[in-house]
Amino acid sequence: MSEDDQAPRRTRVTERFTRVPIFAMYLEDDEVARILAISDEISVRGDSEIFGPGEENDGFYIIIKGRVNIDLPSERGGRTTIATLSNRSVFGEMSFLRGDRKRSAWAHATEPTVLTKVRGDAFREMLEKGDVAAYKVIYNFAQLIAARLRRVEDELLDTLDELGPKRRERKLAELQEFRQKLFKEWSF
Amino acid sequence: MFSDTTHYFRQAAERMGIGERVQRLLEKPKRTVKVEVAVELDSGDLAVFQGFRVQHNGARGPFKGGLRFHPTVDEDHSMALAALMTWKSAIVDIPYGGAKGGIDCDPNQLSPGELERVTRRFVSEIHEVIGPHKDIPAPDVNTNAQIMAWIMNEYSRINGYSPAVVTGKPVDLHGSPGREEATGLGVTFAIQRYLERKGLSIAERRYAIQGFGNVGSHLARHLHQRGGKVVAVSDVHAALHNPEGLDVPKLLEHMGARGTVKGFEGGDALPRDDLLYVDCDVLVPAALGGVFTQENARDVRAQLIVEAANGPTRPAADAIFNERGVDIIPDVLANAGGVIVSYFEWVQNIQQFRWELEDIRGKLDRFISGGCKTVFDLAERKKIPYRTAAYIVAIGRVGKATVLSGI
Numbered sequence: 204m205s206e207d208d209q210a211p212r213r214t215r216v217t218e219r220f221t222r223v224p225i226f227a228m229y230l231e232d233d234e235v236a237r238i239l240a241i242s243d244e245i246s247v248r249g250d251s252e253i254f255g256p257g258e259e260n261d262g263f264y265i266i267i268k269g270r271v272n273i274d275l276p277s278e279r280g281g282r283t284t285i286a287t288l289s290n291r292s293v294f295g296e297m298s299f300l301r302g303d304r305k306r307s308a309w310a311h312a313t314e315p316t317v318l319t320k321v322r323g324d325a326f327r328e329m330l331e332k333g334d335v336a337a338y339k340v341i342y343n344f345a346q347l348i349a350a351r352l353r354r355v356e357d358e359l360l361d362t363l364d365e366l367g368p369k370r371r372e373r374k375l376a377e378l379q380e381f382r383q384k385l386f387k388e389w390s391f
Numbered sequence: 392m393f394s395d396t397t398h399y400f401r402q403a404a405e406r407m408g409i410g411e412r413v414q415r416l417l418e419k420p421k422r423t424v425k426v427e428v429a430v431e432l433d434s435g436d437l438a439v440f441q442g443f444r445v446q447h448n449g450a451r452g453p454f455k456g457g458l459r460f461h462p463t464v465d466e467d468h469s470m471a472l473a474a475l476m477t478w479k480s481a482i483v484d485i486p487y488g489g490a491k492g493g494i495d496c497d498p499n500q501l502s503p504g505e506l507e508r509v510t511r512r513f514v515s516e517i518h519e520v521i522g523p524h525k526d527i528p529a530p531d532v533n534t535n536a537q538i539m540a541w542i543m544n545e546y547s548r549i550n551g552y553s554p555a556v557v558t559g560k561p562v563d564l565h566g567s568p569g570r571e572e573a574t575g576l577g578v579t580f581a582i583q584r585y586l587e588r589k590g591l592s593i594a595e596r597r598y599a600i601q602g603f604g605n606v607g608s609h610l611a612r613h614l615h616q617r618g619g620k621v622v623a624v625s626d627v628h629a630a631l632h633n634p635e636g637l638d639v640p641k642l643l644e645h646m647g648a649r650g651t652v653k654g655f656e657g658g659d660a661l662p663r664d665d666l667l668y669v670d671c672d673v674l675v676p677a678a679l680g681g682v683f684t685q686e687n688a689r690d691v692r693a694q695l696i697v698e699a700a701n702g703p704t705r706p707a708a709d710a711i712f713n714e715r716g717v718d719i720i721p722d723v724l725a726n727a728g729g730v731i732v733s734y735f736e737w738v739q740n741i742q743q744f745r746w747e748l749e750d751i752r753g754k755l756d757r758f759i760s761g762g763c764k765t766v767f768d769l770a771e772r773k774k775i776p777y778r779t780a781a782y783i784v785a786i787g788r789v790g791k792a793t794v795l796s797g798i
Contacts, residue, residue, distance in 0.1 A: 377413055
């Protein structure tokens with residue numbers, strides 16, 4: 204293969220990754236390429252385990268194509284699926300960011316799946332060296348996690364509102380107060 | 392910008408004394424649809440994009456809002472922008488709720504055939520949640536009249552002939568006259584209403600316009616026709632200044648021939664960013680978001696800022712302008728001309744009738760002026776900035792529709 208063949212190919216690969224949320228903000232093509240240089244492409248068959256609880260935490264994954272369930276151990280010894288992820292989603296990042304040495308969940312491909320795995324030790328090394336590409340990825344992680352946290356907070360507050368008569372009463376009282384404000388104080 | 396919208400919404404909600412629960416109720420979108428858009432590229436490869444449609448609040452009418460094709464499109468951005476559309480429609484009192492969506496593709500990397508396939512596939516994925524009385528998309532970043540025509544055609548193939556499913560269509564295919572100039576003309580009407588309240592008119596003032604694209608150029612033309620003195624304009628290439636007033640018809644001719652204001656001889660070249668600080672009465676940012684910041688807000692000399700662009704003022708700058716007594720006609724009111732004429736297009740499609748351009752201009756004036764009157768009256772009565780008043784009007788109208796229809 205000539206070099207001419209390779210050049211556009213790399214650009215296409217980089218382009219494909221600019222739509223991955225953890226590369227979405229502020230990463231230049233050469234920075235995406237630096238992250239991809241410490242990554243490996245992995246293909247797994249449908250209905251196969253990518254990792255499970257207790258296994259060594261050695262990086263995080265991006266789904267190129269396919270579908271992956273994230274399962275947590277349930278109380279009765281079974282598994283509860285907490286997320287079904289598809290193209291361009293990232294998983295394995297939470298335990299990586301927490302610095303856990305072992306995995307706490309299962310990642311299970313439910314159909315033939317292609318993944319890019321970013322090697323954890325090499326990524327940490329980029330952080331230690333102050334490579335801005337790695338910090339930009341961390342910023343994107345922060346954005347994703349902040350959005351996720353907000354949704355969890357909303358769900359939690361909604362659930363709390365549904366529970367307990369006192370909270371429900373307070374919600375109704377707030378709505379009643381809102382109604383009065385709209386039709387009296389803030390009428391126009 | 393997305394968090395700025397939330398900031399301004401909460402500022403208004405707090406001023407109204409609305410509790411946290413009701414705030415969240417109003418902020419939360421009603422529905423988010425996420426689909427995979429798989430298409431075959433010209434090369435034979437398969438590409439899979441993600442498409443979104445967020446429908447924010449439908450209490451006042453069917454959802455309405457743009458579709459953008461851009462690699463950064465995602466659910467969170469679409470959510471904030473959908474909410475912004477709810478507030479904007481409510482402020483000018485058109486019967487819509489807000490929506491936003493798009494596909495995370497880069498149309499510059501797609502051939503026309505690929506772009507058409509992406510668009511049609513997206514419609515086939517979301518056709519159940521859009522429709523003339525459900526949700527009416529419109530052009531936005533990187534989408535245009537041609538794409539709207541494809542949407543109409545694909546939706547019609549499934550549901551029967553339905554031009555009202557989308558607005559911003561080509562004029563030759565059920566589009567509306569006046570759509571092109573709508574935002575710029577709407578800004579002109581908003582300025583006119585503001586000045587009238589101060590006992591002034593457009594003719595007596597000097598204007599600086601940042602951005603000379605579709606909005607800025609139509610605005611300059613309408614201000615000039617009413618005797619206004621456009622003293623400075625800029626685009627991505629250059630800025631021009633003439634304290635005596637630029638010859639707008641000649642500048643538009645130059646722009647038409649060259650595609651930029653650069654090289655126009657009727658004014659002196661300025662460093663581009665200095666346009667924001669020229670001596671003028673009315674300053675109109677008509678291009679980008681985030682141009683006024685904590686760093687530059689004290690250097691602006693205009694007494695009135697009219698936000699033709701979306702989100703040009705960061706919250707820190709907004710606070711400085713308020714403290715300095717600089718009035719701002721906020722984006723949610725000033726640039727609503729686009730969605731208003733979209734509304735007219737939808738009404739014409741439903742009526743199966745075409746209005747004349749003069750009709751459309753008159754009605755646009757009525758809606759913008761109605762919004763201005765409500766917002767300006769409230770701001771004066773409660774002694775609050777126009778932006779806060781505008782969001783309060785929005786919350787009030789959406790809130791009333793919500794509680795009246797029963798939560």
